[in-house]
Amino acid sequence: MAELIRDCLNGCLGWMLPESWLLPMGYAIAALIHIFLLINVVAVGALFFIWLERKVSGRIQDRLGPTRVGGKFGWLQTLADGIKLITKEDITPGAADRLLFKIAPYISFSASYAAYLALPFASGWVGQQINTAVFFILAVLGLEVFGVILAGYASGSKWSLFGAMREAAQVVSYEVPLGMCVVVPVLICGTMNLVTIGDMQAGWFTNWLILNDPFTFIIFWIYFTCATASVNRAPFDLAEAESELVAGFHTEYSGLRWSVFFMAEYGSMFLVSGLAAILFFGGWNGPVPVTAIIQDIVTNRMGFELGDSAPFWHYMASMLGCLNFIFKAVVGVTVMMWVRWTLPRLRIDQVMTTCLKYCVPIAAVCFLGAVFYQAMDWPTGADLPMVGIVRGQVREHWVEQTREEIEESEREAETAFFDGRRRPSQDAPQTGSTDEDVRRTKVAFAVREGGER
């Protein structure tokens, strides 16, 4: 993308900029575009979700919810809320630690937002494709609580501090079962790369990891519970229990700073739902492989050649996948709202009991069960005889692709001039390849996994 922008810059502004500036500027603009797109996901998402929450809660409580602002369904209610919040006074209490008080909402928001960097929206549509994306998202998401704790501490109010401490205890506890739940799809797919995990579930809905075996089916519900708790949503919203703590950690906040906390909260909700969609529900792959079937019909049955327009059609397929993914994530968020307006809030000891006595043991047992299931190679949902691609094929394709990439990098390594610094071996073929070891591992992988499928 950076190269494309450089060429564009060269075309229109090349006469006034020195040659060496173009590529750095291209990178900067490409980065800005990514940032802009992702921040819109969070911000527009929050606008939509707050409206949705009002409607959902209204319906559950036998009300109508917003009906007037912006037409029939009150579409623009959140915008009106936003204007109200902007015009409110931004108060800092006298007892507060001013710097930390002012900065805390932005810490929460930036932690929630930074995790979007690694969240793919369709195959390859990701801010930064990270090998360890699952791990990265978990690590960054855990930092969101930092802003909450600082807010509670810096407010100089006992309600805020109580709320923050509850939140801290809760999030630290729930990270344990959450981590265990996330490990199971990683172990089935053999990678922590979210794009690969999503691609491996291509095909019919039976390829979705939730239908892989009974243990993943159970563990999804544990994941959802823990994710709800870790983003501090009811029935786990102890940190802002208004019946006892006024409003918990954001008691002293007003105006725009207050709303930034909620942008962070809705951002995290979408994030954990999106993660659930990728890890358990096939990510951007629909229940029926529509695009694959159409492509099959058009190219194989009807004999059309895609030719030069292939990138365009792939783009359209990715667009469909992106819509698919967003739909799944929104469903997840809606379920969280449904739960919030249906279940009463738990007490703090009940929260801890749920985590330590139920979630952790069940997650541990399911983890062991899933390992056992994989080790015994018992039939999975992906083995059902349905038309289309099964995960085994996708997996083999993936291994094949990596193998090709490795071979290519080997060829490159032969010509690379820093080759001489590597220690040549005696028994290995004298290609001097830097990736011989990786290749062996990968091929062993391929033999083990591809061969059995």
Next chain:
Amino acid sequence: MNLPPLLAFVDFHTFLFTLFALVACVFAAGVVFTSNIVRMAFYLTVSLGATSGLFFLAGAEFVGAMQLMIYVGGTLVLLIFGVMLTAQDAFVSMKTRPSDWVLGVLVGGSLLVLLLFAAFTVPSWRPVEGWAEERAAIVADETQDTTRIGVALVGGRVDKQDESNAAVADGLSGYLLPFEIVSVHLLVVLIGAGYMARTKRRRSGVVPTTATPPTSASKQYVAVTTIVLALLWLGDVAGVVAGIVFVVAPPQALAEHLDSFPDWLLPVSIFLAALRGLCVLAIIFWQKWGFFGLAALSVAMPLVLAFSARGHEYLGVILGVAAGALIVNLIMVGIVHFLLTKVGRPTMWSQLD
């Protein structure tokens, strides 16, 4: 237009490296110079986060995420439990005495001098010719993933498979043993933390002691101990059965691995496991010698395994497994010992014959 080619010397890596390094350094200095303890923790978090940014910049994504998870998240927990729960006032501020400053500058300064000295003198840390191309190749190499780390942790060194010297290759057994030791340490820490944090029951006070007669508590302990011992016994029996099955009809997949061990290993192991099962039964039936036998055999079995591995192809791996088994066995013996001697009044140990 002839603008100075300023950016020609600045590529993105250098720019971002400088940025992250500056953030890390400035906030590290902030940790030193602020007196508010929560702000210190906040600055430390930012500084460590910038360090993880450096790792991401270097393409070490796993290490970067680790840094975020462990150091930044760890500081968070430190902040919560170390600072907030121990703080007496609302905003804790620390006054540093002049003597502390002198000592700190001395220690920190000498470390800084050492690090700077190392950074500019170690030859392999100097940029060699062609470093830019090499870096580009490493950054573009997408096959770098966490597989190697994972394989190394379970005992294989994929980065050293080309080692031709047999003596050296034998020693390259991966990091299974350190991994096992660290895991067991963490387990000990976890159990200890749980023990420290649990609510202690009051022994004296208004609670009438007659409410829970001591005999029933003792019965509970006996029941728990019996269950633990029964599980141990079942494990031993399973081991004996599996061993006999291996002797009678060795599975195809394992046959060649079994061949590389001495012939006596399997029968001796079966014998020891059977003996240990007997000892466990002896404890259940209130014999004191059963515990000593259990302890001795638990130590002996891994030793036998380690002894049998002399000159084996995967000596290091087997030694690691044996050490792991030894640690696990000792923990089990420790648990049994704890149950026998430390719980219940009177203890079960005194009731053993």
